[in-house]
Each structure stands twice: as structure tokens, then as C-alpha cells.
Amino acid sequence: MLVEIKSPDFDVDIDIAYATNNNFTGAPVYKRPACYLHPAAAAAQARACELAAQLGYRFCVFDAYRPAEAQWALWRHTPDPDFIAIPWRGSPHSRGVAIDLTLVDGEGQHLEMGTGFDEFTLLSHHGNTEISVQAQKNRHLLMGIMTTAGWDFFRNEWWHYQLFDARQYPVLKDADAGTEMM
DSSP, X not given: OXXXXXXXXXXXXXXXXXXXXXXXXXXXXXXXXXXXXXXXXXXXXXXXXXXXXXXXXXXXXXXXXXXXXXXXXHHHHOOOTTTSOXXXXXXXXXXXXXXEEEEEOTTSOXXXXXXXXXXXXXXXXXXXXXXXXXXHHHHHHHHHHHHHTTEEEETTEEEEEEETTXXXXXXXXXHHHTOOOO
16 A cells, blocks of 8 residues: 655655654664655655756655554654644554655755754744754755645644645554554
């Protein structure tokens, strides 16, 4: 049911934060790094990759499909509805129709975005003008590419994009998705 997002089908770097200690929980949430999307979201990401490539950029993906079990683990660690989807409502990530990412330049460097991934502060909000002008431009570039490709954005997180009709897709547990991430 889900499509694995990886080379050569998708020109992206994969750096799944929740499979490492390098995330806001300080510990791995997934047992292995993997990047999956629902076929509709995968098609939108393929389009985003094409648009980014035309401008000399690629993506680095921090997270995509997130098993429902992982959403509960994140919520138990940090129950903040401004940044963590309430698990009993279902996260777009747990439906396979959300992706967390940044832009990468031709030399493999992440573009400056003003904050790191999963920095749960007002500085991470789209439109925040307290970050550098360059970071603001880079966020607008990322948003332009992603929205042109069919993604909606989450106003509190510059890195998070989801399909406009995300709630129509079912929430998937790891066993249901067959991803063996948990």
C-alpha cells in the first residue's frame, strides 16, 4: 500500500531522525530508518523533486510515514498540540500523507532555515521574521516548491507538509502498513 521513498526513484537524501538519538526525544523511536508515503503523497513528492531539481536543489527527508504507535510515543514524551498531532485524532504522518524535509543545495548542504528540524518554538513558524532574511527566503522557496507540487503546509513547522485532504486517509499501525519500523 505504501511506496518506499528512496533512490533511484526519488532523488532525495534520507535522514530519518526518529530512527536515531538526534530527535527531540533523545532516543530512537523507530527500530530502523525507513521512508514511506501513500501513493498519492509519493506522486506529489515526485513532482516536488522534479521542481526542486529544475532549480538545482534536492530534498533531505527527516520523516514521512509514522506508524500510529510512534505517534503515541511522541505524544507521551511531549504532549504539545501546537507541534505534535493528537494521536487519537490521527496524524497525517500516520496516514502516510505527510513529510518532514528540507532543501539541499548542489554541494549537499542543507539550506539555512532559521531553526533546526523539530525545534518547537515560534521561530519555526512559517512567516516568522525574527530569523535571517536568507532563512526566510529559503523557507519561501521550500514552500513554493512543495505547494506547487500539491502539498499543504503546517503553519507551525517550516519542515512539515501534508496532502490537502489528509484526513480522508486511514491511520495505519506498523503491522497494517507492513513497514516493520517499530
